[in-house]
Structures are given as C-alpha cells and as structure tokens.
Amino acid sequence: MQIDNKHYHTIWHNSENDTVTVIDQRILPFRFETIELNTIEDAWHAIADMIVRGAPLIGVTAAYGLWLGIKNESVVTSELLKAKGDYLKSSRPTAVNLAIAVDQVIDAIGADYANAAEIALKEAYVVKQNEIDFCDAIGEHGVKLIEAISEKKKGETVNILTHCNAGWLACVDWGTATAPIYKAQLKGIDIHVWVDETRPRNQGAKLTAYELGEQGVSHTIIPDNTGGHLMQHGMVDLVIVGSDRTTRQGDVANKIGTYLKALAASDNNVPFYVALPSTTFDFNLKDGVKEIPIEQRDGAEVFAMEGVLNNEVVTTRIMPENSPVANYGFDVTPARLVAGLITERGVCEANETAITQMFNDKI
C-alpha cells in the first residue's frame, strides 16, 4: 500500500546488498522510518522490540530472519537450522505464526544443506507472498459486502467502523479488516471509516488512521466510547474487525473492546463481520469466552501515553500516581453477535457447521 505516495510492503528483501528492510512501527504515526536487518539478531530484535508487529508480519520477518542467520554460514546442518529456528521462536513465544513460518522454511530446506541459503530466501518469499494472497482474497470476498450496501444506499457513503489495527501494517499488504476497504476504494465506492482509537495502545488512532490517511481513504478517529452512539443514529453501515484467535464455533478473540462494539451492532441491526485468514482458527477450542486465555499486559500501557511535544515524541503519565490499573489485552465476542467471517475462501457463517465444512481439510 501507499506511504507518502510510494508503494510499500511492510518488509522486503534488497537484492542489491542482500539485506531485509522493515518499517519501524514503533514510531508511527509520528515519524516514518525504515530499518535494515543484516543479521538474525537484527530480525530477533525487530520482533522482540516490536519494530514489526502483527502476527502475519512477525511470521514473515522470522522467515527472512532464518535466511539472514544462515546466508553467511559455510556449513549448514540440521542442528544449526534447529538452533537458529529456536532462537527466532524465542523472540515472542506467543505468536503461533512465528513458529509456523520458521518451520516452513526449515521444511523447505529439507536435507539440501548445500543450497540452504538460497532455498531459505525463496521460501521466505513464499511465506510473504502467501500472506499477501490471503489478504488479497479476504479483500475480494469482503468488498462484495460493501458493494451490496453501497447499491442499497444508491451510492451514498458507506460508513464502516473498525477497531484496532487489522491493517496492512500488521500484515505485508492489504491487511485483513482493511482489505475490503482498500478494495472498495479501488472500485470507486464512496466509503468512510470510523476508526476506534483503541485504548490503551491506540493502534486505531496511531496505525489504522495513519494507513488509511496515507491511502487517501476518508476516515475519522473516534474515542472507543463513541461507536454505540453512532450506531444508534444510523451512522454505521458495517463493522469489520480482525481476529487474534477464532474457535471452531465462531467465537472471536480480538483486541479488548471488540465485544462492546459487537453488542452495539447487534442492538442496532448493524452487520458485524470479522476478517481473518484461516490460520487464525483454533479448531481445538469451542467456547471462546470460557476457553481462550486473555493476556494481562503491562499497566504502563494504560497510565503512560506517547505523544508529540515540540516535534519530539515523549511519554507522559496521564492518571494519578497511586491508582492501580488493569490491562486486559483481548476480549471474546460470542459467535451469536457475528454476522460472518470473511476468510480467504469466502464469507463463512460464524457457527460450527459452516466453519468445519469450509475448512474441513484443515482440521
């Protein structure tokens, strides 16, 4: 997608000097900078320090990281690959994509150690291209929903609400929840996006608004408290969010606060869709509210706020010093509130029968 009118992916291989470049997402939207990864250690730190974030992008970074780790080795062995892979997996142990991507590269190498580096680079590109293809397909399926609403509204603006950042910055290109939006823009559909700020880390205000703005998509940042009011007054036609984990019955774990928007959507007959690659399904789980563990994160994300003061990025304390804070990272939206799951294979109803039918081969 676009930044400053130039086309970017979130990560790319530089064939000239055989390095990998990523966008430094820690300082967005305040500054746009890229960082060159020259070693496996650079890749490890890019993931651990959240220079890159978003499960798909972490996976691709790890895949390229493995290549960086072996490209200058004179002898590659199975043990070396395992050690390098384990090292990369330790950068953020909770992200499943990371381990899958690393293993995919190691599997591709197989026993062809002589050509390991060349194969690794090619496979990293496959991992990257797969992520793009998934998002592209999600966009193609999802845009039909937006088109249908646009037709029903006789071309009047379609208002879409989204929460957090399930955008291309979390992936490689297109994004998940944003893919149908970008596709709608390409088709010339009149759209406007309500962007939930997404406290406490403000990924909506910082990343989604930034990428929509760079892409020229009409949007408005709103406090997370606002969506219900907008829906009561017919100002939202469609909600699309991403997912961190989806159960076999269609319960959706996503950024904290998603459930509140799903309730408001349900109360006001606004269709609530979740865009996700099928890799997000956890077919072992059924009842998401009961079974999905919810991460509690550092309180500093709540009481400290990053912002710009005199062109410098500073962190301020925004609440009383002695008040405790709680910081739950995700919540679970029960399937009964979900109109459908926009996947790379098509839009799937959020229930066990539909999900297990569409993804039968993956279970």
Add this chain to the structure above:
Amino acid sequence: MQIDNKHYHTIWHNSENDTVTVIDQRILPFRFETIELNTIEDAWHAIADMIVRGAPLIGVTAAYGLWLGIKNESVVTSELLKAKGDYLKSSRPTAVNLAIAVDQVIDAIGADYANAAEIALKEAYVVKQNEIDFCDAIGEHGVKLIEAISEKKKGETVNILTHCNAGWLACVDWGTATAPIYKAQLKGIDIHVWVDETRPRNQGAKLTAYELGEQGVSHTIIPDNTGGHLMQHGMVDLVIVGSDRTTRQGDVANKIGTYLKALAASDNNVPFYVALPSTTFDFNLKDGVKEIPIEQRDGAEVFAMEGVLNNEVVTTRIMPENSPVANYGFDVTPARLVAGLITERGVCEANETAITQMFNDKI
C-alpha cells in the same frame, strides 16, 4: 469528602475575609490547589474556564457568585440583580442548574433590597446544602443495593463499575454515582470500584480515581474497552453511573460510552443503575435517543492529551496530524437497559409509570 486526609467540600464561604474558595479542578489529579473567588467576575471565570465543573457545583458557584456581585454594592435594585444574574448565566449557557440556582437567589431576595447581600449569602448556602442533601439521600438509597449484593456474596468483595465522574468533585459532597459507594465504605462493606478511564476527557482516570484514592476506596482504572470482558467473567456485580438528562420514560443521557456498558451489563445480567437527583429529569422528553440533542465538542479533546512529564503538566498530540476526529459528548442509554434510577426519593424503576408516580409533584 477527604483530600490528603482533610475534609473538603468543593466550594465554601470564608467568613473571615468574606470570600469563596473552590478547588481548581483543571489541574487535578496532578496538583491540588484551591482558588479564592473575590468578585462576580472571578465566579464567572471559575465556571467558564472549568475551574469548577459538574452541573450541581456550577449552580452553587453561580449562587455564591451573585452574592459576590452585590455584597459591596451600596444600592441593590431589581435591574441590578437581573443584570448580574444574566451575566452569571452567560458563563456556560447550557447548564440548567446554573440558571435555576441564580434565580433561586434572586427570588429569595424578593424586594428586600436593603438586606440583599445577607439574603443572597444565606440562599447560596441553601443551594449548597440542598445539593449535599440530595447526594446524601441518593447514597442512603443506593447503599442498600450494595448491601444486598454483599450479603448475597457472604461478605466477599462487591465489584462496582462506574463511568466518568459523577463524584463529589462534580457536586459539593458525596457525589451522585459515588454516594452509595462512599456510604458502603462507611458501613464497612468490602467494595472495589472499576473506574472507566472515560476518553476523551478522562474524567474517570483523572477525577473519579483521584477522589476514590483520597478516600481510601479500593479501585482500579481500566480502559473504556475493558468493562465488557470483566462482566463476561463475573468480575462486576453492579454498575452505577450518573446522568446529565433523564427522560420521563427513563432514557438516560450520560457521558459517551455509557450505553456500551449498559449493553454489556444487560448481556451478562449485571444490574445497571443510574444515580441522579430529580433535577436531572426532563419531563418534556420521552424518547431519549430521538429527542436528546448530543453536543459535539472540540476535537482537541481527542487528539491532544494532558499528562505529566518531569513533574510538569504538558499537552501532547497523540495521533496523526492529518486525521480528522469526532467528539460526541454524550450518548443515550434506553430505559430497557436500566435496572433502576437511584434518586433522592428512593430507587425508581426506569419507566414512565414509576417515574411520573414518584415525581408527580414536579411535572
């Protein structure tokens, strides 16, 4: 209530030097300072510049303001009183309490212009005392709900969630939504309060957390996105919020985001109560969602954030420079989601029959 272990009201008359003192609420919770009001102009600015805020407190400040405006006048006339009253009413034209309080003082003076200053001071005290009595009564009625839950839980901690600041800082003492909480504390009931941060102005994190902390009430600040997750997991026993305007059928306008918490409470069988003095009723309105106009406020409240950096309070920009923001001040919670209205006369069901019966004399 307490600040730094001393008992305070939000406003008081100093008999020694015949002035009025208020707490400077603009700089809470970062600094505690009081400001002396010596003239009617001081009172006007205290209201207009939000040194004082909250409808009840604004009313009391205006009542004392009128006294400040006439206490040094050698001749008081009906015209003078009207002019001074109109001046005060112009400080924040939307707050109904302000006009009511000013008119109450003018009415008390009647034609007794010779004793106008003395009467005004006494009546301002009456306005102030009435606000305290209302909150006190709301507390007494509301604490019974907390007691009942505590008994049912066999003395285990009662978890109460509140949104925004309907605390004593918005009133004179006790507060509205907080009055039952402070009364519960006095009765030794084990309570814990989940304090919604309340973006964009953060009155929960800044004021409610501050006053609960100073009062020694156990509490935790949470992002506004969190309440639904807590309710899904049985971590909230009761929601109590305030109200800015309540219709005759029990629809409640309150700080933006209240509706989302009411939906979550309803979805999880958590009782959702609204604490309000009967002065908050607007008996002319019925359907709150359709009829209550919702104020749109300055976008700076959304994109700029106040916080402490190196012991100084600074304001930073926390989102992209070019993204538009929207800032709706309130939303409306339909009566069907409200378990009851905690008023100074008792707990009233949120429907037209119950409301018009209990407040028959006021309609």
